[in-house]
Amino acid sequence: MTSPLDAVAGFHLRAIKAGIKVSGNWDLGLIYADAPAACAGIFTQNRAAAAPVLLDRAALKKNRGRARAVLVNAGCANACTGETGMNRARACAAQVAAGLSCPPEAVLLCSTGIIGQQLDPRVMKDGIKRLLAGEGGAGADFTQAIMTTDTREKVAAVTLKNGARIAGVCKGSGMIAPQMATMLGFVLTDAKIAPQKLQTALQAAAAASFNLVSVDGDTSTNDTLLALASGAARDGEITGKNYAEFYAGLLAVCKSLAEQIARDGEGATKLVRVVVKGAKNAAAARSAARRVGESPLVKTAMFGNDPNWGRIICALGNSDAHLAPEKTTIALCGKTLFKNGAPQKFDAAALSAKMKAPEVAINIDLGQGAAATEFLTCDFSYDYVKINADYHT
């Protein structure tokens, strides 16, 4: 199986079944570059940030936005694991660095899985040894190795006019909320771009994609989004001239990945697109969209195919959007349900039937200004409860 990740020049991906996941599936992956790559990173704002997040922040700073490798494991988050967790993470980075003959700060780490469990040092040592020895599949297996409760692989790619490629992969299904990035996301490009410029582009792209997605409103302890640029594509330099095209490509990859996360939300039966316009300003638009997209009452109504617009306006009323009901219009699946401060007549049975689709749109016009946004979420089903009541520590 080939993956668009393997087509990005200057990078190599590997993955093995190291024995971290109880299921015995792929669980340890390595991305490495032939030469130091420009690297941008966005990390969780959760104050209980995991050991790998703490190390990566320091490493990226120390190494001035460059990296040679990223080691990723699923099955154990190495979060809230104290000094032991930090030391075990450092040992992993040191082992990869020794194998690639680079300084430890050129190696980034990402972990995802259960919070509060320690990495098994023997399992990690053996796994890293196998990866460094050249064992393991490529991009497609790497995509599997970073998954936890995900049911689908999440990959997106574009090619720029100058031939440079941008390919991204991410994981995330639960503990997903805007505030920075997704749980784990990696975007590789063989374009040539300076670290600072890459960081600026990544922040803007994340704000317009991963930060507008929610499954359950909980920002995880391990959220990390990394972009690495090898510069290995011939004529792949990003200049003032083609920066806009590069950014558009990066944004398209991030948006596609973010949408894949919402579609694959834990227990989700459908994607819910909350489109807000007419807001006073961007912050009001985001607050309105997020409040609707994160309301358990709205999300269970979507699961039940119930055109319950009352819960939508209730959520709007609790947002920071300064709702004025008389100026507000709410439509569901294209049907206007509330307008001019009053309910509109509609055929509830017909609309409910229409809601039994893999994608449902809630369109809100706040009637107050020109700001707009789109927020992606999913419905709230029995299976969300099942998955999260059964996912035992």
Add this chain to the structure above:
Amino acid sequence: MTSPLDAVAGFHLRAIKAGIKVSGNWDLGLIYADAPAACAGIFTQNRAAAAPVLLDRAALKKNRGRARAVLVNAGCANACTGETGMNRARACAAQVAAGLSCPPEAVLLCSTGIIGQQLDPRVMKDGIKRLLAGEGGAGADFTQAIMTTDTREKVAAVTLKNGARIAGVCKGSGMIAPQMATMLGFVLTDAKIAPQKLQTALQAAAAASFNLVSVDGDTSTNDTLLALASGAARDGEITGKNYAEFYAGLLAVCKSLAEQIARDGEGATKLVRVVVKGAKNAAAARSAARRVGESPLVKTAMFGNDPNWGRIICALGNSDAHLAPEKTTIALCGKTLFKNGAPQKFDAAALSAKMKAPEVAINIDLGQGAAATEFLTCDFSYDYVKINADYHT
């Protein structure tokens, strides 16, 4: 069946089956006082406030904190119903006022039920006529008449040393979140207290009770908490001397009602008590407790009897409590799970068995100061999803 509500001197309660609820159950209730009572009110902060909320706010102001009657219906929220909804609410108040020979601003209205539906003017007119004619049961039936998805009646009462009584009743099971009060709550007392003093006491009591409860994080469009004081108890005057006792009694009634709401949360199988101490200040304590108590991941873990403290610390890390993991201690059912920045060993099977109780406590010490709070919530079950996916508009 007698209710402590009926024992409060100076008030009368009635309730009938008017035909508003599809089920045909009790759905229209009236509280009326023999003479104008001091009245305090706290209303939803939702910007899509319902017609009765808008009218009550104006009426209480116009009538300077006095009221003769409260008409309450369940089955229709009369929220987001535009000018038609306002006019129908006004007609109800006018009819009650005519029957009691008082000005319309002495009549308060409360509605609860589905948002966006209009009250049926004929059904309301007939119902009010029957109530004014003396038809209908007393306190016990009134308690039923205000219920929607509630599975239990919620009543609490105390008697002060001077013989004055305080009795409260409330409803609320879903769309419950702190921000002011519960959905609908009524506290009656035959103590003699000035409106301003009653309002001050009610606000303080609500902040320490109803505002520290959440079922699903959504503040409804109809939340209303009213306290009425008839002054009909002999020697029941509240002075500087016995104000503290009065406040303690009011607080006890409010706290009991709030706890009853959390216990009866939609689909709840258990009460979850989130106790935070060691916070830097009161706001930090509240933010920490609320974030834990509202996290769907924590709530589903409680349903699954899963001692998943990682989700608790993740929620704390997303709060405004400036979490410092190394100073934080987390205990579940009395067992310490996280301390000094590191996980503690525990018997997961034994603790899971202990969690199969009607009440579970999460104790958090933030290790940063002296502020503390207690937040009440419930677990998140299949039945929450079922109730809210099936509660069709």
